[in-house]
Amino acid sequence: MTFRDLPRAFESTSEMSATITPSERSLFTRRMHEFYRKLLGGGRRQAGFMASAGIVALQTMVDRLIEDHRRAQLLAERIRAIPGIRVEPPVIETNMVFFRLERDDLSAADFLAALSHRGVRMGTLRDGVVRAVLHYLVSDDNVDATAVAIRSVLQAEPQ
Missing domain, CATH: 3.90.1150.10 (Aspartate Aminotransferase, domain 1)
Structure with a gap:
């Protein structure tokens, strides 16, 4: 059984969460974390790279x-x-x-x-x-x- 098969295998989410093995739980947790991070604008983690480029530009390119x-x-x-x-x-x-x-x-x-x-x-x-x-x-x-x-x-x- 794979992660994608879990919702079809169980009728309620409580049964599903009770039977997830530790490795599957971490995958499930990562997927949920990714989903909510992107939903709330967390896809902007590249801002640090942009800030670094700006700092280099101000220090060396002006x-x-x-x-x-x-x-x-x-x-x-x-x-x-x-x-x-x-x-x-x-x-x-x-x-x-x-x-x-x-x-x-x-x-x-x-x-x-x-x-x-x-x-x-x-x-x-x-x-x-x-x-x-x-x-x-x-x-x-x-x-x-x-x-x-x-x-x-x-x-x-x-x-």
């Missing part, structure tokens, strides 16, 4: 944010000249670049998929607005390669 912001401005400058792109807002003040696709024959999802095939990952903020986030792993050469990839996707023949 001084180099200037580089990310400079690269974001560089990317915006490079893609602003590409037909079919409108950078929003025109002035970049963070490490994120938002731009709108101004082509009716290319959806944001198709654009992102084509970029992904070229090794560039971005996301969408809302309908038609693409978000590029620059971080410590992105170099000036990566920015140039990203601009080239965007240009190649927009110059490709529509399918």
